[in-house]
Amino acid sequence: MKKALTIAGSDSSGGAGIQADLKTFSAHGIFGMSVITAVTAQNTQGVFAVQDISREVIAAQIKAIFEDIEVDGLKVGMVSQISTIEIIAELLKVYAPKNIVIDPVMVSKSGYHLLNPQAELTLIRELLPLATVVTPNIPEAEVMTKMTIQNLTQMESAAKYIYQMGAKNVLLKGGHLENDSTDILYDGRNFKYYTSQRVKTKNTHGTGCTLSSAITSNLALGYPLSEAVSLAKDYIIEAIEHSLDIGKGVGPTHHFYSLYQKAGFNN
Ligand SMILES: Nc1ncnc2c1ncn2[C@@H]1O[C@H](COP(=O)(O)OP(=O)(O)O)[C@@H](O)[C@H]1O
């Protein structure tokens, strides 16, 4: 069985973060493991408190996994602080896993700064060069590039800029634009476009986490990146189409059984 690791924050409401990642790994027939960087108190309406995990305990979690278990794919989500980013980068260089997906989580849909703004440059400098693929959404790409992004042409320019920051591939997600939702993948030479109709729902909590962990799963299963993204896009669309109207705010995506079957369990 393939094994994947998520290094991210816990979402108490189960829609995003570590919880979304582990559900996605399971739905792909992957054995999921976690390194928790922060515990958040959040629900469909917002984030109410955050406790960062210490650098020492983050390091101990990473070492406990890599000293014992092979990792076929890894994603990094919420990393919150400079010291957290530094220790993760240091240890990823030591253990050098293949297939690293960096989701540069900055601000939740409810507007909470999950990444300390002072740590933005550290994330770019330390984690981007380690990424097989980095998956910013539009607001994150705007922070990274200081560009305004309102259309596909501007998305292409931003993807090129982020590529030059050191990521081997850039998947710029278009979920925050209007109309169709188009994500673009740039490998330093060519663009690939992944377009789907926008699902009309307010329940999109955890879409970014789900997409990046689905890409991680597909890379762990051995798919080349462009196919891993394409399959992940199919997965996120279904997960949004079946999203759950639970809670009083933005409900979560749903990792239901047929996705699990479709992903194929015989690996
Ligand atoms: N309403 C929607 N309908 C279809 N796809 C969507 C919708 N909202 C987001 N997506 C897709 O979900 C994924 C995550 O998107 P995005 O919302 O941009 O990221 P984040 O959750 O990090 O803000 C992308 O593939 C995006 O195209």
Ligand SMILES: Cc1ncc(COP(=O)(O)OP(=O)(O)O)c(N)n1
């Ligand atoms: C613990 C934690 N990590 C990441 C996020 C952001 O998740 P995302 O998939 O970008 O979705 P929204 O929260 O923005 O809807 C989070 N909220 N919590």
